[in-house]
Amino acid sequence: MKFTLVSLKNIFYKLRYNYMKKIVSNIAILLSIATIVSCDKDFNTIGSEVIGDDHFDFLIKDDVTLSAYTKRTGAVQSNNLPINSLGIYVDRYFGTTKSTFVSQLELNSIAPYFGNIREIQSTDSIYLYVPYFSEQTATGSGIEPNTFELKSVYGDSDNATLDLKIFENGYFLRNYNAVDPSVSQKYYSDEKTSLIENNLASAQLNDGSNLSENTQFKFNKEEIIIYKTNGSGAYLDSNGAVTTDDSKRVVKERLAPGMWINLNKSFFETKVLNAPDSKLINNNLFKEYFKGLYFQVDANSSGNSNALALLDFSKAYITMQYHTKEAATDEFKKKTFKLNLKGNTINFFENTFSSEYNDELTNTNAPNTDEFLYPKGGDGSVVFIDLFGDDDAGDDDLIPEELEELRSQNILINDAYLTFYVKNEEQKNSTRIFLYDATNNIPILDYIFDSSTATDPANNKFSYGGILEVVENVDTKYKIRLSSHINNLIKGTDPDTNKNVRLGLSVTQNINNGNRYGIKDPTLFGNTNLPIGSIMSPLGTILYGNHPSTDPSKKMKFEIYYTKPN
Template sequence: MRKIVLKSALLLSVMFLISCDQDFNTIGSDVIGDDHFGLEKKEDVNVIAYTKSTGQVQSNNLPSNMLGYYSDPFFGTTKASFVTQLTLASVNPNFGFEADITTTDSVYLYVPYLSKQTATGSGNEPNTYELNSTYGEDFETATFDLKIYKSDYFLRDFGTNPEERQKYYSGATDRSLVEANLDGVPLNEFTGALASETTAFKFSKEEIIIYKRNAAGDFLDSSGNVTTDESARVVSQRLAPGMWINLDPLRIKDIILNASSSDLINNNIFKEYFKGLYFQMTENNPDEDALAYLDFSKGYIMMQYHSKDTDEATAEVKKKSVRINMTGNTINFFQNNFSSAYETALNNSNSTTGDELLYMKGNDGSVVFIDLFGPDTDVNGVPDQLEQLRSEKILVNDAFLTFYVKNDGQKNATRIYLYDATNNAPLLDYIFDSSTATDPKNNKLLFGGILEVDEDNEDLGVKFKIRIRSHINNIINGDNPDTNKNVRLGLSVTDNIANSSSYDVFDSVNFGNEKLPIASIISPLGTIVYGNTTTDESKKLKLEIYYTKPN
């Protein structure tokens, strides 16, 4: 294993050019080194860190969305549901004459999972895939009661103020608005519906293959002849693994084929007419969990039908199709059943002295706030400890916050994100780090926050280490009073280190002016780390500053 030691800011800038493809458990220990020869070290910096519950979080139009049920041994369970608007792939469609959905037509819904192809099948054999961003100990076996409803609740673009985008939140408040406006029975429950698409749905990594058929629905071979030989079927289309669900053809016929032409003339009107779909999953066994990210923006409904091009009696009846895309406004809802231990920790958090343990949980869970440099006894807006460091005019060569993991049964998040919580913005060290890795989740590896694990047990997390040299140097030596302020820091789990944007929380009175990183909202994971009041000095949260003094 190659050891990389960072000794100075110059070497740090050179390291930005390095692309690293090591595993996450190696990166933290090798790239962010512990050797700082010839430098003085200050580690008695006053640090106060505490946990804050987020409550409901803004969750409309997220960059990725999840569906399913996730169980964490410590934090508890989370169930994710989803609602989306729909748009016509081609507006103002001409269905022709005598349009009808026949017994040989199908109406199906397809939403791809996040996946990567790993092998190519020969002939009409399926290609092989692996799924990305899946969670749950029983992902391939857990089954669900899946319900896909027609939603009659309109998702607005703007709020009461026409200049402000509408915000929807993850909890029961907005979810109840949708669930109170569902149209009848689910669209995937009808005579002939398969249990694997309704009451016994499960996620699958299998490729979806559509074979060529004639107008009567028979399979065809390469010569265009009807065949019953599965190996002779001609592949018409291959789809990456995803949710493939047949929908009630009679209801879709009524919604689309029987619609007034004025309801289909453009997508603004169509979204008012067919307001969307609501996806709801109920676990069949609470001891089995499975949750996946779905790329709903690439999802669609495909409605097949037959019609004539003219109204002549002898005109040929042709098979046609209409595609309805899952684009427009969306909301991801989260239903939590937190453990009593986690609830107690949230209720007992102390923002004055800090906490013994710090709890980060994604979705609508919790984040950590950190205040540096202690009290301001002379009430001049600058902490006493920071004033002393500024007077010494030290040159900051490096600085780290290290968080030791308490393995308390939770399934550890593999990365955390430190940010400016006062201004809801990334830190300078995050901005300056352009380093990349083979796995994009390990990009900005010099900034850090990647879980280091035990060499003998990769399931056992050890610590997270985050470099904040530029941030600390700017606070101590920056000469711009508008940008060198000692801001409050925020710490959250992250599912996408490249996304530094923030969203609102529902209870802004309790949470303050701070927003929440979107990358935390889209992660179901959590982790527990030691804080500043733990009695275990070897695990205590510390800020380490490596510096030299001027001659």
């Protein structure tokens, strides 16, 4: 008998193998409220009608043929990323990555009028502020600073220092391809020297005497506090009187921890304050005139330059303080103007990979299966996975025989998982990995259908999974659900969408962004795109594959939980 159970839709999608048998005994009760529509022995897919008696078995299939191997990405598209990295990260297994960055600037208000007579005086400042990702952990009393912890800073952020240099960029970052203006311009992670460093347009701009802003730069977790002054640099108390007592200063503004860099005043006086009016009419003209800033980092002489931060430069700005008056006999008035780090950007990566990692990429068994898998962010590597083995050469229908066998059994898919065990070689593992359709370069259905959210957005889509599991402070495994994907392969009727596509596995910096970005050399990589979340991540992880020599207890597992009529 076949019953329509509208109220049961989507329930069986959520069932798990270890408790589904308990549900079966209650189905008869639920059937009493259903409407009988026909009598047959059909079995249907997830979320559809189900036969409600004891004439079916709950089974696990865990012997599907798998092939998984790692491919080097080469240079990747890295312009206009949502999040960019800056610094040097030393991973104990994968090696060293240096990240530099270039960004255009925009006028906070177009066609500004700076006054008839304007100048930057000795008490004025030109400063850059780039906020870090941080979390406030304690509140200070009075004028005491609040306490913060930095997030998305890798390496030894408490102690490491970098040699940071900021220059005027001399290369115009285009919106569209010069050959085909209908196509957006792509810039790649390995073009630092040819595009930018060969076209620097100024001397170093962060050239002050405070070494923490240049040769001894550090990602500082201290809150930034700006106090009220009299316009000439003297601090004021609550009565507006000049004070030299630190405890009587008045807080004007509190800023979360961030990069605070004083920039060369003479440069900005000439380049912006005294710029021709025609260059300030709109931001398009301004970007052609002032092509942006380049952030260069190098190791310094400290012996510890292992610090790299992920930054949202779109929230960064430059504040220009200046004095202006209309007539020579007028008094100067202090004013401010803001430039925003917005427009086109490029993140550049320079890698010195370890010999071990390089050897593994060179000696991969692709397209056959590898003993270990090495998804690595930036311009690192991605894993490709083929399910269900090969097609029989005799039938030439491009459908693997194992998949054809499952399709012929009229089964109901209850769940399906891929599980990857971590091989710890002192690397810092990514907290999320991302499984996607690498044939079409789109997310799989389970990712698309999963709207689950968590307090921390990094844990969103937790039903889809791919979250690093930690047991007693040891990184152990990742588990990813692909139930809807497998169900569509087996029960889907559209030959255009139920194909057995190749899967891709990458690390991801942002599970909420499933978009794709380009590859500079698709022939080397074997694909034209990869997930943008992989490009933004500086991390990598090492996973056990399913090669015959792999430790059987750690092999990657593919398990299908299904129901079959008996």
